[in-house]
Amino acid sequence: xxxxxxxxxxxxxxLHTGATLLFLYAPIVVLVVFSFTSDSFGVxxxxxxxxxxQRLFSDERLIGATLNTLLVATVAxxxxxxxxxxLAFAMERYRFRGRTGLEALxxxxxxxxxxxxxxxxxxxxxxxxxxxxxxxxxxPVMGLATVIIAHVAFTVSFVVVVVRTSLKNFxxxxxxxxxxxxxxxxxxxxxxxxxLIMPGIIGGALLGFTLSLDDFIITxxxxxxxxxxxxxxVYGQVKRAITPKINALSTLMLVASITLVFLSQFIQWRGRRxx
Amino acid sequence: xxIGGITAAGxxxxxxxxxxxxxxxxxxxxxxxxxxxxxxxxxxxxxxPGPTGRIEWRFTLENYQRLFGETLYVSAYVxxxxxxxxxxxxxxxxxxxxxxxxxxxxxxxxAVLLFLxxxxxxxxxxxxxxxxxxxxxxxxxxxxxxxxxxxxxxILYPGEGAVLIGLVYGQLPFMxxxxxxxxxxFxxxxxxxxxxxxxxxxxxxWRIMLPLTAPGIxxxxxxxxxxxxxxxxxxxLLGGAKVDFxxxxxxxxxxxxxxxxxxxxxxxxxxxxxxxxxxxxAYFRATAEERR
Numbered sequence: 095x096x097x098x099x100x101x102x103x104x105x106x107x108x109l110h111t112g113a114t115l116l117f118l119y120a121p122i123v124v125l126v127v128f129s130f131t132s133d134s135f136g137v138x139x140x141x142x143x144x145x146x147x148q149r150l151f152s153d154e155r156l157i158g159a160t161l162n163t164l165l166v167a168t169v170a171x172x173x174x175x176x177x178x179x180x181l182a183f184a185m186e187r188y189r190f191r192g193r194t195g196l197e198a199l200x201x202x203x204x205x206x207x208x209x210x211x212x213x214x215x216x217x218x219x220x221x222x223x224x225x226x227x228x229x230x231x232x233x234p235v236m237g238l239a240t241v242i243i244a245h246v247a248f249t250v251s252f253v254v255v256v257v258r259t260s261l262k263n264f265x266x267x268x269x270x271x272x273x274x275x276x277x278x279x280x281x282x283x284x285x286x287x288x289x290l291i292m293p294g295i296i297g298g299a300l301l302g303f304t305l306s307l308d309d310f311i312i313t314x315x316x317x318x319x320x321x322x323x324x325x326x327x328v329y330g331q332v333k334r335a336i337t338p339k340i341n342a343l344s345t346l347m348l349v350a351s352i353t354l355v356f357l358s359q360f361i362q363w364r365g366r367r368x369x
Numbered sequence: 370x371x372i373g374g375i376t377a378a379g380x381x382x383x384x385x386x387x388x389x390x391x392x393x394x395x396x397x398x399x400x401x402x403x404x405x406x407x408x409x410x411x412x413x414x415x416x417x418p419g420p421t422g423r424i425e426w427r428f429t430l431e432n433y434q435r436l437f438g439e440t441l442y443v444s445a446y447v448x449x450x451x452x453x454x455x456x457x458x459x460x461x462x463x464x465x466x467x468x469x470x471x472x473x474x475x476x477x478x479x480a481v482l483l484f485l486x487x488x489x490x491x492x493x494x495x496x497x498x499x500x501x502x503x504x505x506x507x508x509x510x511x512x513x514x515x516x517x518x519x520x521x522x523x524i525l526y527p528g529e530g531a532v533l534i535g536l537v538y539g540q541l542p543f544m545x546x547x548x549x550x551x552x553x554x555f556x557x558x559x560x561x562x563x564x565x566x567x568x569x570x571x572x573x574x575w576r577i578m579l580p581l582t583a584p585g586i587x588x589x590x591x592x593x594x595x596x597x598x599x600x601x602x603x604x605x606l607l608g609g610a611k612v613d614f615x616x617x618x619x620x621x622x623x624x625x626x627x628x629x630x631x632x633x634x635x636x637x638x639x640x641x642x643x644x645x646x647x648x649x650x651a652y653f654r655a656t657a658e659e660r661r
Contacts, residue, residue, distance in 0.1 A: 111470040111482075114463055118489050118541065121500035124510065128503060137509045181395035188388045196392075199399050205591065207599030207645070209616050210410070210638050211403070213623045217413055217631060218406035247402040250395060308493045310602065315624070325495055332499050332606060336506055344496040351492040359484065 122348060129341035136338030146342040156327060156343070163324040166238060166313075167306040170245035175299040177246075178253030185254070186261040203251045212315035215244045219316065236318035244316040245309065249302035256301055260294025260365070293365025300358045304351070413635035422628030432636035442618065442637065446644070449615040453598035456536045460544040460593050461586065463537070468548035468585075473557075483549065490542035498606050501535050502526060505607075527609025535607040536597055543596075544589040551585020587656045591649055598645065615641060 132141040150156065185196065203211065219240050227233040268290070272282040310325040317323055331340055414432055417425040436442050471482045489497065504511055505526035512522050525531060555578060563573035579586075601616030615637070622634030 107466055107470045110463075110466045114467045114541075115485060117463075117538070118485070121497065121504055121538065122489070122492070124504055125496070125500045135506075135508060137503055137506045138513065177395040177398060180391040184388055184391040184395075188384070188391075190388060196396070199404065203399075203403055205595060207595050207641065209599045209601065209619055210642060211406075213619060213634065213638060214406035214410045215402065216623060217635065218402070218409045221409055243402055247398060250398060254395075304491055308491075310495055325493070328495050328499075329602070332495065332502070336499075336502055340499065341503065344493075344499060347493050347496050352488055355484070355487050355491045359487070 125341055126345045126348065129338060129345040131338060131341075134338065136336055136341045146338040149339050150342050150346075153339075155322060156324070159322040159324045159327045162238065162322060163307060166241050166245060166323065167303050170242050170249060170306045171299050171303040173242075174246045174250045174253050174302045175295060178250045178298060178302075179257050179295055181250070182254045182257035182261055186258055200251045200254055203248055204255070208248075208309075208311045209315075211248060212244075212312045215240075215247070215312065216315045235320075236316060237321040240316045240318070241313055241321070241323065244312050245306045248309070248312055249305050252305060253298035253302050256298035257291065257294050260291045260297075264291060293361050296361050297358055297365070300354060300361070304354050307350075410635045410638055413632050414639045416632045418628075418630045418632045420628070422630070424631060429632075432633045433640070435633060436636055436640060441613070445613045445615050445618050446640075448612065449598045450644070450648075452533065452536065452614070453594050455533065456540060456597045457544075457590050457594045459533075459537050460541050461590065464541055464544040464548055464589065465586075468545050468552050471545075471549055472552045472555075486542055486545050486549070490546065494539055495602065497539055498535050498603050501531065501538065501607060505531050505534075526607055527611060529608065529612065531607040532604050532612075535603040536600070539603060540593040540597060543592040547585045547588040547592065548582070549585075551582040551588075555581055583656045587653060590652065594648075595645060599641065 127139065128136050129146060130142050130144070131139050132143040132145070133139070136146075181196075181200070184190075185193065185200075219236060223234050223236075264287070268286055269282050272286045273279075277285065308325070310329060313323050314326050314329070317326060328340065328343065331337070413424060415428050415430070417427045417429050417431070419425045467486070471479060471486070474482060503509060506512070507522065507524070509525075511525060516522055559577050559581070560570075560573050563577055564570070568576070599616050599619075601614060601620045604612065604614045604617055619634055619637055619641075622630050622637065
């Protein structure tokens with residue numbers, strides 16, 4: 095394979111690419127097809143039906159879990175995008191003591207095994223809630239709030255990475271020009287800087303949103319018994335059995351992811367064109 | 370010196386205040402909900418597990434002794450690291466040619482390929498693992514094909530083979546994207562230069578292309594290796610929870626075992642981080658060596 099590398103693609107390289115794409119997409123296609131099968135085990139094709147989608151839309155528990163998950167992802171993304179963009183500005187525009195330390199603090203959440211972060215947050219919340227109980231006599235419980243706090247903690251670093259990239263590509267002379275023309279710092283930021291780095295901010299927000307939406311491990315460890323969230327529900331059901339209803343749910347989740355990829359690519363493309 | 374009515378000192382203190390305001394919320398969040406929780410885990414790992422799962426705050430090294438003394442834990446470490454390595458190598462061998470093919474295409478076709486690689490990257494991990502349960506199940510399409518060809522039905526899942534397929538499938542996009550980035554920066558005229566100087570293609574690949582794309586290989590390998598070693602979902606779903614990986618033990622010690630044993634689980638997590646750090650430093654040293 096490698097020997098043919100300098101060309102646009104030798105036969106072996108072509109075959110390999112075809113086979114790998116088949117490997118990547120066959121399972122996805124199978125899943126989509128079997129969400130329409132009338133087979134009640136959902137693993138064979140026995141005829142077309144929309145029954146599983148109907149069942150899905152009348153499953154109130156799953157709908158509630160989906161709404162909760164969307165709520166968590168939206169709130170977490172908003173917080174992470176705001177504080178992440180602020181951090182990105184601080185890192186790109188200022189030299190200060192402890193900057194290298196902060197760099198490491200931002201890098202570690204990206205590379206740390208998710209399960210370690212998840213159980214650390216569980217341990218932390220248990221300890222903190224125990225202390226709050228001892229001091230104030232009220233014991234908070236794990237639920238949507240703890241999941242949101244955890245999701246902000248693990249997505250903020252990704253937002254910072256994306257926003258910093260767009261700040262690096264930003265032409266600082268535009269800000270100087272604005273200042274020369276009499277704009278104050280806030281006006282310059284509001285009218286020049288923010289619009290120009292907006293594609294980066296939206297890109298970071300979309301990445302954070304997707305990560306939050308898809309996250310299972312941290313969600314699983316930081317949620318409470320009374321709160322149902324989509325990935326945790328899916329895990330519970332999938333562990334029990336394969337069902338065509340889960341095939342249908344998976345298909346809808348796939349459609350949502352593909353829409354998000356389109357959106358992020360489109361925003362990046364527009365951002366590149368305008369700069 | 371006054372600039373527009375503001376003195377230089379005034380600008381500086383204003384800038385300092387602005388910097389503090391920019392840093393405060395993010396720094397608070399990362400310290401309170403990331404750094405401190407890690408310190409809490411470290412503290413738990415030296416505490417005593419009480420009989421009901423409550424933590425007794427007395428210093429002990431017993432958790433670490435158990436970790437090294439019992440085969441269950443040692444074998445889970447060895448298995449997780451071995452499978453992590455295997456998954457990384459398979460992803461690299463599958464991903465490198467794919468990335469190479471992608472960057473060598475004309476722009477339009479290249480964009481399509483990149484998009485096709487990105488979609489699984491953005492797709493839910495549980496959904497992608499579940500898809501293999503459907504395919505490999507007893508009455509699934511692979512078994513249907515096997516039976517149609519006249520062979521007896523095979524138990525493909527749950528099993529270790531299914532776990533490996535699921536892991537490679539889940540992690541492949543994380544290998545390909547850094548490789549695409551690295552190969553994108555690679556100057557392919559170097560290969561022509563090597564050929565002009567009489568190097569065979571094989572030699573040019575090993576001596577020029579591979580060392581110059583080593584940062585991409587290193588980044589992709591780390592992105593695949595770390596989550597694979599710590600995973601518990603794939604071995605739970607595709608392995609039928611028969612063989613214990615590190616992640617399965619951690620999950621059980623923290624959430625399921627009766628009573629839970631957080632100190633032992635924390636000691637496992639701390640050791641895991643140490644082992645990973647050492648492995649990754651060694652790996653980066655080795656790839657840096659190669660580049661020289």
